[in-house]
Amino acid sequence: MEKNQIWVFAEQRGGVLHVVGLELLGKARELADAAKKSVAAVLLGDKLAGLADRLMAHGADVVLVAEDDLLEPYQLLPYTAVLARACREYEPDIFLFGATSLGMELAPRLAARLATGLAAHCIDLKFDAEGELLQMVPGWGGGVVAAVRCPKHRPQMATVMPGVLKKCEPARRSGEVKRLTVVDRLDGSGPQVLEIYREALRERPLAAAEVVVAGGWGVGGKEGWSLLEELARILGGAVGATRPAVDEGWAKEEQMIGQSGKTVRPRLYVGVGISGMPHHVVGMEDSAFVVAINQDPQAPIFEVADVVIVGDYREILPPLREALRAKLESGQFGVRGQSS
Numbered sequence: 304m305e306k307n308q309i310w311v312f313a314e315q316r317g318g319v320l321h322v323v324g325l326e327l328l329g330k331a332r333e334l335a336d337a338a339k340k341s342v343a344a345v346l347l348g349d350k351l352a353g354l355a356d357r358l359m360a361h362g363a364d365v366v367l368v369a370e371d372d373l374l375e376p377y378q379l380l381p382y383t384a385v386l387a388r389a390c391r392e393y394e395p396d397i398f399l400f401g402a403t404s405l406g407m408e409l410a411p412r413l414a415a416r417l418a419t420g421l422a423a424h425c426i427d428l429k430f431d432a433e434g435e436l437l438q439m440v441p442g443w444g445g446g447v448v449a450a451v452r453c454p455k456h457r458p459q460m461a462t463v464m465p466g467v468l469k470k471c472e473p474a475r476r477s478g479e480v481k482r483l484t485v486v487d488r489l490d491g492s493g494p495q496v497l498e499i500y501r502e503a504l505r506e507r508p509l510a511a512a513e514v515v516v517a518g519g520w521g522v523g524g525k526e527g528w529s530l531l532e533e534l535a536r537i538l539g540g541a542v543g544a545t546r547p548a549v550d551e552g553w554a555k556e557e558q559m560i561g562q563s564g565k566t567v568r569p570r571l572y573v574g575v576g577i578s579g580m581p582h583h584v585v586g587m588e589d590s591a592f593v594v595a596i597n598q599d600p601q602a603p604i605f606e607v608a609d610v611v612i613v614g615d616y617r618e619i620l621p622p623l624r625e626a627l628r629a630k631l632e633s634g635q636f637g638v639r640g641q642s643s
């Protein structure tokens with residue numbers, strides 16, 4: 304098999320592909336076409352019939368498959384062993400992973416095993432003039448975007464959050480399916496998954512919400528936060544947060560928007576007390592309509608906002624809430640999913 308390919312880890316659970324693998328394939332295809340390389344999707348698990356065709360339709364030239372009952376559900380050490388062996392045998396130039404809980408555990412482990420580098424949470428990937436991969440990562444508190452290179456070691460490895468890249472439209476494409484050797488010593492040693500427990504979704508999922516009311520450090524405390532929750536309820540939306548708001552305990556980890564959190568593309572995003580650092584903006588900048596409330600007229604979030612409200616949110620939100628409530632009660636506007 305050809306060496307120096309661009310590999311994408313096609314994460315799957317229970318035979319269902321994670322969308323981030325398809326998004327990474329879209330970017331890998333773009334890079335491969337520019338550099339005249341080929342793209343391989345790497346698929347590990349058990350009973351994976353049908354998935355290879357989908358990966359080819361989304362841009363893979365080759366699908367490398369390892370099937371074994373020890374590979375379903377995911378377990379760190381067997382996955383690392385199969386991938387490390389495949390990398391040593393086929394010497395990919397680039398290996399991309401989704402920054403999912405699985406990818407964030409597996410990719411660094413594999414990078415260490417192969418003695419190569421890994422750029423985590425990239426927001427873009429491109430080649431420089433020498434054909435080295437530039438792994439674009441927000442750095443220094445989000446104020447700059449750093450280009451990370453890995454010139455001396457291979458593969459060049461990166462993780463990207465789900466939702467940051469766009470998958471390409473599926474096309475009728477065919478390719479080769481190649482079986483990977485499942486390492487003999489797959490004895491299941493090390494940590495093992497005994498049971499999978501799925502937590503029931505209690506709230507409207509943030510990534511799918513049409514309205515997102517997001518709060519930051521400027522909200523200042525739980526009391527202000529409940530104002531945001533009320534506004535989100537009236538608008539039939541979900542509450543998002545910046546990292547400081549999560550660190551303070553006002554919001555849960557899964558509500559964080561940005562480079563290390565979720566990517567949202569709602570029809571309406573309302574940002575309250577959020578400065579607009581790149582780490583956050585990368586997760587909300589594709590929202591259809593952005594309203595930003597900040598008391599600092601120079602706040603960077605205003606650069607991506609359609610409506611700018613300069614002022615103290617504690618003076619702005621209560622009358623806004625009352626006005627919206629009155630309109631809702633008088634039937635002047637309706638919210639999907641709410642009967643009154």
Ligand SMILES: Cc1cc2nc3c(=O)[nH]c(=O)nc-3n(C[C@H](O)[C@H](O)[C@H](O)COP(=O)(O)OP(=O)(O)OC[C@H]3O[C@@H](n4cnc5c(N)ncnc54)[C@H](O)[C@@H]3O)c2cc1C
Nearest residue numbers: 444445519520521545546561562563576578582583598616
């Ligand atoms: C590796 C790494 C990954 C990161 N990932 C993420 C991520 O995924 N998501 C994320 O959000 N952050 C992330 N961060 C943190 C990020 O860099 C910023 O620090 C963070 O987004 C800033 O949050 P903020 O806007 O809430 O706070 P601040 O930057 O402190 O801004 C608070 C804003 O509130 C305004 N304000 C204060 N009081 C009021 C008031 N009464 N009314 C109106 N406005 C008011 C202020 O003018 C200010 O603009 C990451 C950082 C690192 C290093």
